[in-house]
Amino acid sequence: MTRQTTMLNAYTPGAGHLSPEDEALARRRATALGPAYRLFYETPVHLIRGEGVNLYAQDGTRYLDCYNNVASVGHCHPRVVEALSRQASTLATHTRYLHDGILAYAEHLLALFPPGLSHVMFTCTGSEANDLALRIARAATGGTGVIVTDNAYHGVTLATAEMSMSIGPAVAPGPTVFPIPAPSAENYPNGIATGFAAAVTDACDRMAAQGIKPALLIVDTIFSSDGVYPDPTGFLAPAAAAIRAKGGLFLADEVQPGFGRTGSHFWGFQRHGLIPDMVSMGKPMGNGYPMAGLVLKPETIAEFGSKTRYFNTFGGNAVAAAVGLAVLDVIRDDALQQNAASVGAAFTQGLKSLAEHHDSLGETRAAGLFIGQTILTDGQPDPARTARLVNQLRDNHVLISSTGPKGDSLKIRPPLPFSHANVDQVLTTLDKILKAL
Amino acid sequence: MTRQTTMLNAYTPGAGHLSPEDEALARRRATALGPAYRLFYETPVHLIRGEGVNLYAQDGTRYLDCYNNVASVGHCHPRVVEALSRQASTLATHTRYLHDGILAYAEHLLALFPPGLSHVMFTCTGSEANDLALRIARAATGGTGVIVTDNAYHGVTLATAEMSMSIGPAVAPGPTVFPIPAPSAENYPNGIATGFAAAVTDACDRMAAQGIKPALLIVDTIFSSDGVYPDPTGFLAPAAAAIRAKGGLFLADEVQPGFGRTGSHFWGFQRHGLIPDMVSMGKPMGNGYPMAGLVLKPETIAEFGSKTRYFNTFGGNAVAAAVGLAVLDVIRDDALQQNAASVGAAFTQGLKSLAEHHDSLGETRAAGLFIGQTILTDGQPDPARTARLVNQLRDNHVLISSTGPKGDSLKIRPPLPFSHANVDQVLTTLDKILKAL
Numbered sequence: 001m002t003r004q005t006t007m008l009n010a011y012t013p014g015a016g017h018l019s020p021e022d023e024a025l026a027r028r029r030a031t032a033l034g035p036a037y038r039l040f041y042e043t044p045v046h047l048i049r050g051e052g053v054n055l056y057a058q059d060g061t062r063y064l065d066c067y068n069n070v071a072s073v074g075h076c077h078p079r080v081v082e083a084l085s086r087q088a089s090t091l092a093t094h095t096r097y098l099h100d101g102i103l104a105y106a107e108h109l110l111a112l113f114p115p116g117l118s119h120v121m122f123t124c125t126g127s128e129a130n131d132l133a134l135r136i137a138r139a140a141t142g143g144t145g146v147i148v149t150d151n152a153y154h155g156v157t158l159a160t161a162e163m164s165m166s167i168g169p170a171v172a173p174g175p176t177v178f179p180i181p182a183p184s185a186e187n188y189p190n191g192i193a194t195g196f197a198a199a200v201t202d203a204c205d206r207m208a209a210q211g212i213k214p215a216l217l218i219v220d221t222i223f224s225s226d227g228v229y230p231d232p233t234g235f236l237a238p239a240a241a242a243i244r245a246k247g248g249l250f251l252a253d254e255v256q257p258g259f260g261r262t263g264s265h266f267w268g269f270q271r272h273g274l275i276p277d278m279v280s281m282g283k284p285m286g287n288g289y290p291m292a293g294l295v296l297k298p299e300t301i302a303e304f305g306s307k308t309r310y311f312n313t314f315g316g317n318a319v320a321a322a323v324g325l326a327v328l329d330v331i332r333d334d335a336l337q338q339n340a341a342s343v344g345a346a347f348t349q350g351l352k353s354l355a356e357h358h359d360s361l362g363e364t365r366a367a368g369l370f371i372g373q374t375i376l377t378d379g380q381p382d383p384a385r386t387a388r389l390v391n392q393l394r395d396n397h398v399l400i401s402s403t404g405p406k407g408d409s410l411k412i413r414p415p416l417p418f419s420h421a422n423v424d425q426v427l428t429t430l431d432k433i434l435k436a437l
Numbered sequence: 438m439t440r441q442t443t444m445l446n447a448y449t450p451g452a453g454h455l456s457p458e459d460e461a462l463a464r465r466r467a468t469a470l471g472p473a474y475r476l477f478y479e480t481p482v483h484l485i486r487g488e489g490v491n492l493y494a495q496d497g498t499r500y501l502d503c504y505n506n507v508a509s510v511g512h513c514h515p516r517v518v519e520a521l522s523r524q525a526s527t528l529a530t531h532t533r534y535l536h537d538g539i540l541a542y543a544e545h546l547l548a549l550f551p552p553g554l555s556h557v558m559f560t561c562t563g564s565e566a567n568d569l570a571l572r573i574a575r576a577a578t579g580g581t582g583v584i585v586t587d588n589a590y591h592g593v594t595l596a597t598a599e600m601s602m603s604i605g606p607a608v609a610p611g612p613t614v615f616p617i618p619a620p621s622a623e624n625y626p627n628g629i630a631t632g633f634a635a636a637v638t639d640a641c642d643r644m645a646a647q648g649i650k651p652a653l654l655i656v657d658t659i660f661s662s663d664g665v666y667p668d669p670t671g672f673l674a675p676a677a678a679a680i681r682a683k684g685g686l687f688l689a690d691e692v693q694p695g696f697g698r699t700g701s702h703f704w705g706f707q708r709h710g711l712i713p714d715m716v717s718m719g720k721p722m723g724n725g726y727p728m729a730g731l732v733l734k735p736e737t738i739a740e741f742g743s744k745t746r747y748f749n750t751f752g753g754n755a756v757a758a759a760v761g762l763a764v765l766d767v768i769r770d771d772a773l774q775q776n777a778a779s780v781g782a783a784f785t786q787g788l789k790s791l792a793e794h795h796d797s798l799g800e801t802r803a804a805g806l807f808i809g810q811t812i813l814t815d816g817q818p819d820p821a822r823t824a825r826l827v828n829q830l831r832d833n834h835v836l837i838s839s840t841g842p843k844g845d846s847l848k849i850r851p852p853l854p855f856s857h858a859n860v861d862q863v864l865t866t867l868d869k870i871l872k873a874l
Contacts, residue, residue: 007746022535028544076526094507100462125752314561
């Protein structure tokens with residue numbers, strides 16, 4: 001398999017059909033932000049406003065957001081904005097003073113976990129949460145070896161980028177990082193659960209041959225960047241057992257699947273009937289406010305905590321706590337997990353029905369409102385057609401992206417208040433585009 | 438010198454004089470947040486509100502804030518809160534869509550730098566900015582060696598914690614990290630400028646002996662955690678030249694001195710008449726909103742940018758841009774840099790005058806509103822007396838902390854709208870406490 005050398009769904013400067021105003025903006029970006037930044041789409045979108053599941057462009061166009069999992073309870077949700085504004089105008093200090101807010105939030109958050117996962121540490125980004133988890137795992141196990149999937153994404157710090165092969169070939173796996181194939185039926189034809197666990201054991205054996213002790217198996221519990229692999233439920237449990245048998249810890253990266261998105265459960269790991277040693281979370285946690293965290297077992301943090309203090313200037317500040325609490329309240333009061341389950345099921349069923357009429361729609365892999373949809377040409381996965389489809393959808397005012405190591409699947413991951421009418425709009429648009437192929 | 442094994446100015450559970458309510462809060466913290474978190478002061482402060490340079494406690498007490506450099510333009514500054522609320526209720530998306538806000542902010546920020554430092558990349562924390570700088574320096578130089586000062590603090594990611602000896606002995610310098618003594622007259626009796634540069638060259642030579650190529654010299658340009666070493670101005674220029682002569686880059690960590698705090702200049706490196714290859718910034722950048730960044734030369738990012746993309750989910754989002762711009766506007770419109778210069782000078786002069794009457798006040802090291810004040814007993818630096826003084830000041834409603842590898846200096850770093858009357862209050866309180874010794 002050839003690894004992508006450039007980002008999926010990235011704008012190529014000079015190649016799109018930008019308005020003179022947007023062209024000027026793109027040039028200013030290159031001048032001010034430098035060469036490492038990317039825009040989405042052949043023709044980037046110039047946004048000025050967001051509300052619920054909609055994003056509005058400078059030219060007045062309304063786009064249906066099928067991609068952004070950060071504004072997970074809906075863009076600019078009034079209750080979240082109100083909590084943010086209120087706390088920011090009252091107090092915005094850090095965790096070295098006593099404050100009620102952080103405890104109210106921490107306790108609410110921890111109540112969403114099975115017993116045993118009873119501590120939470122706050123960071124600002126998912127990268128920081130996974131990076132901290134690695135430090136803690138090293139202290140707890142005395143090892144350094146890390147197992148990730150082939151096209152994983154776990155962050156942009158030096159340590160987590162080296163655990164994130166999806167960034168592209170310029171970032172090599174770290175010397176103690178051992179990638180294993182993603183849990184697809186193609187990669188494990190004799191059974192995903194046993195095959196994936198065996199791959200973990202095999203990676204530990206390869207570590208041992210190099211004198212490396214295992215510290216951590218880290219997986220995004222829905223394998224977002226690997227192509228979305230939610231099923232069969234339960235397949236992760238043997239893998240978690242396998243890493244523990246070798247003395248390592250199991251970290252569930254819930255940055256993408258967490259906070260109700262998978263519908264049936266609040267956290268992705270719960271679909272697999274296991275209890276992780278650590279759980280990292282981020283993107284939707286503050287509905288856009290920069291906050292993330294790591295939930296863990298007391299025994300996991302004991303060694304690290306006995307020797308090292310942890311302070312993150314902004315992590316767990318009073319505003320983050322107020323925002324995080326509002327997000328949890330909205331998920332509950334707006335019944336967003338339930339909505340993800342019912343609307344996600346309808347979306348998945350709709351895609352499967354559409355596939356009966358369109359040969360280019362291959363496998364649909366989904367849990368709640370997290371859907372991977374393979375795009376085919378002549379029965380074979382087709383990254384080029386996937387990319388075209390992503391851009392055609394954008395031109396028809398539906399924002400989406402692609403996923404997988406080859407980019408052969410649509411990545412569908414809308415804000416959770418997505419409605420059945422929104423699903424109909426996507427399916428109708430997709431049907432129209434596919435008919436015109 | 439014995440390195441501290443616990444954090445300066447940390448609460449020891451069970452040792453203070455907490456109200457039953459605060460005692461319960463401290464217990465809930467330990468239960469929910471685990472063993473790695475710390476509170477300030479022998480008797481922690483329970484805060485509920487902030488305004489300007491004041492913090493208000495649960496029991497109604499007003500504390501004068503002489504410590505918090507995050508809420509740098511004043512706690513809950515109405516213009517910053519207004520910009521935050523307005524943008525959060527309008528749009529809060531990321532850098533992969535075109536948006537005017539990030540460019541307006543990036544261009545305003547870059548206008549505060551000398552020509553050549555013309556790109557900015559956005560992160561959420563100073564840790565992330567320094568971590569990214571290390572990745573970029575590795576790509577640009579082909580080296581991995583990093584030089585830091587003995588008691589530096591540059592972050593909490595795995596890579597930056599290994600560059601931050603101030604965290605304590607549990608975190609060892611990374612295998613490619615070479616600490617050198619802080620730029621004090623004590624460490625370099627024959628001249629700080631030549632001595633510090635020679636230490637850089639020597640560290641590079643020690644790297645070479647181990648087959649390590651230099652990548653980076655990183656210093657907080659006011660050496661906050663080393664004890665505050667601002668003088669003589671210009672002493673950093675030979676050190677920057679020394680690392681460049683060995684093929685490495687010079688990174689000015691402006692997370693603490695930046696944004697006008699040093700009074701005479703907007704950035705700490707400007708006091709030294711040099712142009713860094715990279716400049717990291719954070720804490721005061723969003724006045725509490727989690728945002729940070731890295732400013733660099735196009736030639737520094739060229740190699741990294743040609744091969745690697747960079748995306749930080751929350752970094753440079755539309756709300757961060759609006760908040761950052763408001764902070765820059767307030768610094769200008771409220772003349773806060775000028776205030777830091779004049780009030781800082783008065784504060785420093787006041788401490789020096791007070792020292793004429795109190796033998797326990799040693800050297801005052803200061804630039805603007807960043808002041809290190811050594812505390813002595815019988816002419817010798819006294820960490821225990823410093824700690825007592827910090828707690829006595831807290832009991833007299835002045836919030837402050839300590840710094841330096843031994844913790845023998847007061848760290849005075851108030852919000853920038855600090856007034857002459859505020860200075861008088863601190864000096865009067867300090868005088869009263871010292872008289873009672």
